Amino acid sequence: MTLVNTKKMFSDALKKGYAIPAFNVCNLESAQAVAEVAGEKKVPVIIAVSEGAANYAGYDYITAIVKTAAKKYKNQIALHLDHGKSFEACKTAVDAGFTSVMFDGSALPYEENVKITKKVVNYAHKFGVTVEAELGKIIGTEDMVHSDTENFTDPDEAKDFVKRTGVDSLAISIGTAHGVNKSIKTPVIQYGVIESVHNAIPTTPLVAHGSSTVPKKWVDLILKYGGEIKKSQGISEVDIKKMAKTAICKINMDTDLRLAHTAGVRExxxxxPEKFDQRDYNKAGKTYVKEQVAHAIELVEGVK
Ligand SMILES: [Zn+2]
Structure with a gap:
């Protein structure tokens, strides 16, 4: 299929009480892994590319790879810019053929966030591209994103924000954290915040960032084969399943795929030690990434 935006997949998810997983990719193997698993299971999926990953791979290269992968399957696949930090980054993604973009103005003063989000929405909607924005602060570090502080999303502010920007979905701060070690503050998911924000903006799909589970088996393999991860803690699978049943329609998992790939390569x-063909170790990484993607789809979409 050709790539689609997130409109239909989110409205279905909101109605039926599951979530769409968003998996971050940065190269051929990771994009193939996500498309193959979701395609074979016939479930909608979001292939996310952070600004850092888009700069690494090239917006046009990664679009071509994901478009080619999507053509082989009949499920809905959206290509999404994760944490676009400027209007220009979002415009570059739209122009390259992304079908969904996130503008992350959460570190900006509120009015500035409203202004740039609205500008991104006006541009993206002309091309049928859906827009995600962020309100509140999510703690932790991932790629080009970092915050030392946490501020849960305020429902009244969310209502005002959605009304003024026309944004299609909203990432909210609910106690999840970016990165491999979420124990900088033991994650306690704020279900009350999800509920009150949903009551304030009942038709807007909500998004949970920083929702990696940091599976012990990948961390253990990395440590066994010479890697160094000092501290690691993820969101529990119980919470991931529970969040997926709320108004949270998109659950972002980036770290888990990186861990799975690295575990495979290291192993x-x-x-x-005699192998030096990159196809051998990238294939090993991809095999574990596919296993992780399949598991995550089961958790949030309920499809085995
Ligand atoms: Zn994020």
Whole structure:
């Protein structure tokens, strides 16, 4: 299929009480892994590319790869810019063929966030591209995103924000955290915040960032084969499942795929020191990424 925006997948998810997983990719293997698993399971999926990953791979290269992968399957696939930090980054993604963009103005003063989000919405909607924005502060570090502080999203502000910007979905701060170690503050999901924000903006799909589960098996493999991860803690699978049943329609998992790929690469190279063909170790990484994607789809979309 050709790439789609997030409109239909979110309205279905909101109605039926599940969420769409958003998986971050940065190269051929990771994009193929996500498309193959979701395509075979026939479930909607969001392939997310952060600004850092888009700069790494090239907006046009990554679009071509994801478009080619999507053509092979009949499920809905959206190509999404994760944490666009400026209007220009969002415009570049729209122009390259992304079908969904996030403008993250959460670190800006409120009025500035409203102003730039509205500008992104006006531009993106001309091309049928859906827009996600962020209100509140999510703690932690991931790629080009960092915050030392946490501010849960305010329902009244969310209502005003959606009304003034016309944004299609809203990322909210509810106690999740970016990165491999969420224990900088033990994650306690604020279900009350999800509920009150949903009551304030009942038709707007909500988004949970920083929702990696940091599976112990990948961390253990990385440590076993010479990696160094000092502290790691994820969101519990119980919480991921529970969040998926609320008004949260998109659950972002980035770290888990990185861990899975690195575990595969390290294991292959350590157990087969004679190998030096990058296809061998990238294939090993991709195999674990596919396993992780399948597991995450089961958790949030309820499809085995
Ligand atoms: Zn995020």
């Amino acid at each position: 292959l190279l350590a157990t087969h």
